[in-house]
Amino acid sequence: MKKTILLVEDEESLIAYLQPELEFEDYQVLTATDGEMGWKLYQKQENQIDLVILDWMIAKLDGLEVLRRIRKQSDKPVIMLTARDYVGDKVAGLDSGADDYITKPFEIEELLARIRVILRHEKESTATVYQVKDLILDTKSRQVKRNNKVVQLTQREYELLLFLLKNINETLSRDELLNAVWGVDFDGQPNIVDVYVRYLRHKIDTDDNVSIIKAVRGIGYTLRDDNYETGEK
Template identity: 35%
Template sequence: MKHILIADDDPHIRALLRHVLLREGYRVTEAEDGVKAEELSRTESFDLAILDVMMPGMDGFALCERLREQEDLPIILLTARDQLSDKEQGYLHGTDDYVTKPFEPEELLFRIKALFRRYLRTANDRIKMNRIVIDRKTAEVTDGETVFLLPLKELELLSQLAQFPGRVFSREELIRLIWGADYEGDDRTVDVHIKRLRQRFAGYEADFTIETVRGLGYKIEVTGR
């Protein structure tokens, strides 16, 4: 269930948003100002944030910037002002979308769903396992400080397992997915590549482990998942 943060000092707007989002099956957490919203963001995990621009304590622009510093999540700014300069400020502070009050709830839902689709595509290119991040676009794996330049097949194998943590892949399935259906070598090549990956990431067992499931194949378990 997607978890959405609503930050708005108008209780009527919060009530409207809560009704619409709960009806769509989202989980909702509310904050009456920017300060409270930032406090919540430090203790809870959100999938998307809807922020009013004009709030006491901390406005939506500042809150948007703070949230961006903590994590990469979709953000929609709500405002009663339809000035181009205001929208420019919103995008400069990191918002993904901008909705002017009064708004149609259905339009807001369309925008929310579009953002989730956009972030899903982006997320598929970046796979995170605690400190370890796999970027399939740049073919790099990093822990935030060190960049691991893996041979192509090792990278593809690690990415395939990491996309589906907890799922067991047989050797035959991995051969087909990574080496191709016309591969004529021994499926033990998977074992060799798994061994190399385990050696490369021997110091990261607190982040993830590559586990052998006897008689079946291999899977990745992400710590704390």
């Protein structure tokens, strides 16, 4: 079954270029030329949309506002597409829930690679429940709970936590985490792993201030618990 991508972009020439390229890769493409149109289309087609490519500088509602609205009701993967190349802007986009960020101009092969990385992590061969202390991740519902409360994670945060849980009690290097979650073709900064671990800790740590994700000096991270449980559904 074809994956559906919502492309929200105000440059018609770029839409005219990207849409056939994406369709050639066997994606179904929905398009919108401003933020308001993109948000309305997203609300109407949310169940059919697998990924959103969202330009930052668009009319009526800017991309960041559209992203915030999406995140209030969904963890649908979002790639921000923009000419803004400042570190502060990238941080703002990631903090608001973007799964990835690509700066114009770019090569179509780079965009396609990032799309593949995000979408291939969505498939799980079996439905598994992972539990560490009071943290539960259910791959069937793609729901994460801590202390019986649902934790809203972005696609990338979810994949990072899932990989840590799959390798419970193992020390994972930053390169291993980068390759597993972002893909071997990711050409961004390796410290993105540290950034996302910080995001995860902020969302899943409880008031006792004891993080279940431990830093291993000079290597990377580990998720440890002697009473770890996993079960097949």
